[in-house]
Amino acid sequence: MAFLKHLGKILFSSLILLVVVITILFLLLEIAPGDPIQTLVGDVPISEALRQQIYATFGLDKPLWERYFIYMGNVLTGNLGVSFGTEVPVTQLIGERIGNTLALAIPSFILSTIGAVIIGAIAAKTRKRWLDSLLSGSSVALFSLPNFWLGLMLIIVFSVTLGWLPVQGKAPYGVEGIEIQYMILPLITMATAELAFKARIMRASMIESLGQDFMDTARSKGLSERQALWRHALPNALLPMVTVAGLSLAHILAGSVLVEKVFGWPGMGLLFIGAIERQDTFLVLGIVIVLTITILIVNIVTDVVYGLVDPRLRSQVKRPVRSES
The missing domain is CATH 1.10.3720.10 (MetI-like)
Incomplete structure (x- = not known):
């Protein structure tokens, strides 16, 4: 029982650490300079309508807090999203x-x-x-x-x-x-x-x-x-x-x-x-x-x-x- 209790503490602390790592990195990537959509299309200029369409495709048109909770929910199911560059599952x-x-x-x-x-x-x-x-x-x-x-x-x-x-x-x-x-x-x-x-x-x-x-x-x-x-x-x-x-x-x-x-x-x-x-x-x-x-x-x-x-x-x-x- 002592060993199982010790193992449970380790698993719980590991889960908390994983959530903290995901949260910090999610916020850092959000405030990082640059536009991922412009990086995706290169130097080709795109219209605002097309930009909004791409944002909606990847769910980037939603508020930050909503995107965070959607992403965390997807992670729990093993869904890590889709790559911007290749549109292939991560x-x-x-x-x-x-x-x-x-x-x-x-x-x-x-x-x-x-x-x-x-x-x-x-x-x-x-x-x-x-x-x-x-x-x-x-x-x-x-x-x-x-x-x-x-x-x-x-x-x-x-x-x-x-x-x-x-x-x-x-x-x-x-x-x-x-x-x-x-x-x-x-x-x-x-x-x-x-x-x-x-x-x-x-x-x-x-x-x-x-x-x-x-x-x-x-x-x-x-x-x-x-x-x-x-x-x-x-x-x-x-x-x-x-x-x-x-x-x-x-x-x-x-x-x-x-x-x-x-x-x-x-x-x-x-x-x-x-x-x-x-x-x-x-x-x-x-x-x-x-x-x-x-x-x-x-x-x-x-x-x-x-x-x-x-x-x-x-x-x-x-x-x-x-x-x-």
């Missing part, structure tokens, strides 16, 4: 692109997490030695690099100079699906900063775990240094990584916008930038809603997983309540 446009974004985000998350655990553990075990200094210094340097700059440098070196990998896209022109060689550079770009950040967290957590009393107890029981490290230090050091990993996946999804733009990757990030340039209000709102819901789900799963793997939280949930006699 859900369809997002559905066509979200798979490409996840094709980069998920491998980036897995590679950066596994790499961070290995590098962080090695750096902690070799603390105050040259290998620790090399790994820690490299992590700080890589984390400080903007991902768009790193992407451009990788393109210059491996695509332009060496000619080993393609510059943009997900496959040759006219070919369906995704080819591996097109994923390598954007995958490296997305994973690098996350790996560096998580490696620093893992190193600090591992150092703290190595200094705990249970390590002395493990050694006194006859366990070798390697056995004590793998059986006791590493599992305890991984607990903070659960929370960091959840935040990392959310950061990867948010950071995919710039990476997809640099590499011309046809995902939600590239779609998002195009929607902003066209002032496609419903498409911008739809993409933000989908990303927000995805990030909220990741955070909820992270919180649940942390509660399951942390023995202290498990004991609090499972501890029976003693009745007073």
Whole structure:
């Protein structure tokens, strides 16, 4: 019951946050400069009658408060509106692109997490030695690099100079699906900063775990240094990584916008930038809603997983309540 109550609080707070995000973005797009209808038709002058007809088609002739409540009602039914630029449902446009974004985000998350655990553990075990200094210094340097700059440098070196990998896209022109060689550079770009950040967290957590009393107890029981490290230090050091990993996946999804733009990757990030340039209000709102819901789900799963793997939280949930006699 305690766990379900905690989960209910998380779901309620997530719902409130989603409503706040939609409301703020709806108002910001409303007061943003420019005319979406003029952007839709281009530089061609249009009559006032045609303008009013287009406004009525997209429901823009109604008052702001009415449009807001109509949109919120549509969101509850899964209707995210119709794109101004293509007159295609927003859900369809997002559905066509979200798979490409996840094709980069998920491998980036897995590679950066596994790499961070290995590098962080090695750096902690070799603390105050040259290998620790090399790994820690490299992590700080890589984390400080903007991902768009790193992407451009990788393109210059491996695509332009060496000619080993393609510059943009997900496959040759006219070919369906995704080819591996097109994923390598954007995958490296997305994973690098996350790996560096998580490696620093893992190193600090591992150092703290190595200094705990249970390590002395493990050694006194006859366990070798390697056995004590793998059986006791590493599992305890991984607990903070659960929370960091959840935040990392959310950061990867948010950071995919710039990476997809640099590499011309046809995902939600590239779609998002195009929607902003066209002032496609419903498409911008739809993409933000989908990303927000995805990030909220990741955070909820992270919180649940942390509660399951942390023995202290498990004991609090499972501890029976003693009745007073």
